[in-house]
Amino acid sequence: MEDTADRHVDVWARELEHVDPVAEAIFARLAILARYQTQLRRDVLAxxxxxxxxxxxxLMLRRNGPPYTASPSQLADLLGLTRGALSARLAAIEDAGWIVREADARDRRRVHVRLTDAGNDTLMRHIGGEGNGERTLLAGLTARERKNLANLLRKMVLAAEGEA
Known part of the structure; x- marks a missing residue:
């Protein structure tokens, strides 16, 4: 059975003799899967x-665990944003009813951003939609194959992170 990556490798193996066809196939397939997952996320969110x-x-608020709160500075750090950029984003999310900004009970100068029930419901619907797509991609693999793939990819990530 031939896939898009096989055809890609065939072309470049003919054109460039130094191409390692196995490495090229691995990275072509990773790129195809990344594009698929990115498009799936866009579709589910849209x-x-x-x-x-x-x-x-x-997602960052949920990741913090109950009661799903964080300070604006914590959120900005987690998201890699400036405080100003985050503040502009929070306003739109608050208007949608997905978060609330609350003054700290002990220090009114401090603010906490909290995920609302509506925000949590919205998040979980989207996570569920992405999960459906991921399950579809993994359906062709046995449980053992999925575990092996996860372990092999971990090795690659560790190698990449070690060089970063």
Missing amino acids: EGGLQHWQFKVL
Whole structure:
């Protein structure tokens, strides 16, 4: 059975004799899967009227665990944003009812951003939609193959992170 990556490798192996066909096939397939997953995420988010940056804010709040709060500076650091950029984004998310900004009970100068029930429901719907696509991609693999693939990819990530 031949896939797009096989055809890609065939072309470049003929054109460039130094191309390692196995390495080229691996990275071509990783790129194809990354594009598929990116498009799936865009589609799932668009269906629910959520933009990627809004999803990321909700995700970071959920990631913190109950009660799903963070200070604006913590959120900005997690998202790699300036405080000003985050503040502009929070306003739109707050208007949608997905978060609230609350003054700290002990220090009114401090603010906490909290994920609302509506924000959590929105986030979970989108995570579920992405999960469906991921399950479709992994359906052709046995549980053992999925575990082996995850372990092999971990080795690659560790190698990449070690060189960073």
